[in-house]
Amino acid sequence: xxxxxxxxxxxxxxxxxxxxxxxxxxxxxxxxxxxxxxxxxxxxxxxxxxxxxxxxxxxxxxxxxxxxxxxxxxxxxxxxxxxxxxxxxxxxxxxxxxxxxxxxxxxxxxxxxxxxxxxxxxxxxxxxxxxxxxxxxxxxxxxxxxxxxxxxxx
Amino acid sequence: xxxxxxxxxxxxxxxxxxxxxxxxxxxxxxxxxxxxxxxxxxxxxxxxxxxxxxxxxxxxxxxxxxxxxxxxxxxxxxxxxxxxxxxxxxxxxxxxxxxxxxxxxxxxxxxxxxxxxxxxxxxxxxxxxxxxxxxxxxxxxxxxxxxxxxxxxxxxxxxxxxxxxx
Numbered sequence: 001x002x003x004x005x006x007x008x009x010x011x012x013x014x015x016x017x018x019x020x021x022x023x024x025x026x027x028x029x030x031x032x033x034x035x036x037x038x039x040x041x042x043x044x045x046x047x048x049x050x051x052x053x054x055x056x057x058x059x060x061x062x063x064x065x066x067x068x069x070x071x072x073x074x075x076x077x078x079x080x081x082x083x084x085x086x087x088x089x090x091x092x093x094x095x096x097x098x099x100x101x102x103x104x105x106x107x108x109x110x111x112x113x114x115x116x117x118x119x120x121x122x123x124x125x126x127x128x129x130x131x132x133x134x135x136x137x138x139x140x141x142x143x144x145x146x147x148x149x150x151x152x153x154x
Numbered sequence: 155x156x157x158x159x160x161x162x163x164x165x166x167x168x169x170x171x172x173x174x175x176x177x178x179x180x181x182x183x184x185x186x187x188x189x190x191x192x193x194x195x196x197x198x199x200x201x202x203x204x205x206x207x208x209x210x211x212x213x214x215x216x217x218x219x220x221x222x223x224x225x226x227x228x229x230x231x232x233x234x235x236x237x238x239x240x241x242x243x244x245x246x247x248x249x250x251x252x253x254x255x256x257x258x259x260x261x262x263x264x265x266x267x268x269x270x271x272x273x274x275x276x277x278x279x280x281x282x283x284x285x286x287x288x289x290x291x292x293x294x295x296x297x298x299x300x301x302x303x304x305x306x307x308x309x310x311x312x313x314x315x316x317x318x319x320x
Contacts, residue, residue: 016217051218053216065312086307098306099303
């Protein structure tokens, strides 16, 4: 777990919202938080390098692109889990892939601008593993804002 | 609807140029503009439009909550009657501890239709949160399970393709 000082936590809270669409966005962020432009850039760089941030940039909506997103679950024999998980992750359209504590022990999300690619991947996984892929189509999404709050009071 | 209408060639080039993130230089939009032989002004207006249309959900930091000590990730699921699932989903989604909330089709050996992702610092904390929310929303009587993630094999953002889909 990377060491975060107060300014890092302020930055993390601030940067999850709208990054300015302006010529000198890091300068604007710095002015807002009372730090220099170069320090904002250096800190973002450090947060990326330490792994505190996965990415810094645009977050795309597959749905708005006209694409498809599928959640799928599999019951994989424990001794095959690593291999099957690696196969699933090898498709770039697999955005999430987790082992979970259940008889259905492998859960993944396939998301692509091209709905046919999603179908293709689900059947390719079935064919290449000989295991059943249970698809759980979303019927309704309830609006949630994914945002983590970091305490900046200490 | 054809997906080609959703994204112009110019927008696709821009999103591809940004796929690995915003440049860490004082004028990041100008740096991206150079890569796609455009101008800073044009890049700013394309991004404003993509944000407005919801194709770019947001611009900024994607937190890796695992490295920040938020290590427990529970997928809480319930089997609730279809007549009340929508109402419960909206109320679940209003909790700050819930980061994703969906109604999904049930599966052959999977009775659940309501899903909420709960992040916490430990499994105990996640379970306590789920129990509290379930109690408050009257979910406690319905069949329920909580699946914790053990290992993360992949986590990446959605990407655009190099060419529009056929």
